[in-house]
Amino acid sequence: MGKIIKIIVAFVVVAAIGAGAYLYFMPKEEKAEEHKSLSAEEIAEMSIDTDIITTNLASAGNFGVVQFNILLSDKDTKEEAEKRTAEVRxxxxxxxxxFTKEELIGESGISMIEEELVTRLAEVFEKGTVERVLVTEFKLQ
Known part of the structure; x- marks a missing residue:
């Protein structure tokens, strides 16, 4: 009978520690989510738009016309991006x-190119990070 009580006490202690850890970390996650939502003015201050760019695609005879909005982590990173326009382009x-034309067709193609650009642009900037990339102009031929 003594072993059963020890097992029950150990289970209760582990459950209490787990519940405490959950409650301890939960408010931080909610604050982080609130911090991430930016106002329209803040987004405008920390984002840049690329020029409209026309380039050939990997599939022969096809080209794309694209433009992107790039949200950066802070104003310093935006200033760096404005100085590195050739590298961004x-x-x-x-x-x-x-990409081939077939890869870029549809919503999944747009998402794929946005994700790939976040990764590629992260290599360009020394300061800060790229928060997100949005396709604002997209035509395939």
Whole structure:
């Protein structure tokens, strides 16, 4: 009977520690989510728009016309991005050119190119991070 009581006490202690840890970390996650939602003014202050870019695609005889909005982590990163427009443009062109027309058709294609650009642009900037990339102009031929 003594072993059963020890097992029950150990289970209750582990459950209490788990519940405490859950309650301890839960408010931080909610605060982090609230912090992530930015106002329209903050988004405008920390984002850049690329020029409209026309580039060939990986599939022969096809080209794409694209434009992106890039949200950066802070104003310093935006300033860096404005100074590195040639590198940003080159990253966009090489990323778009690596896809075929068939890969880019539909919502999944747009999502795929946005995700790939986040990764590619992260290599360009020394300060801050790329929070998200949105396709604002998209035509395939």
């Amino acid at each position: 080159a990253a966009v062109i090489s990323t778009v050119a690596s």
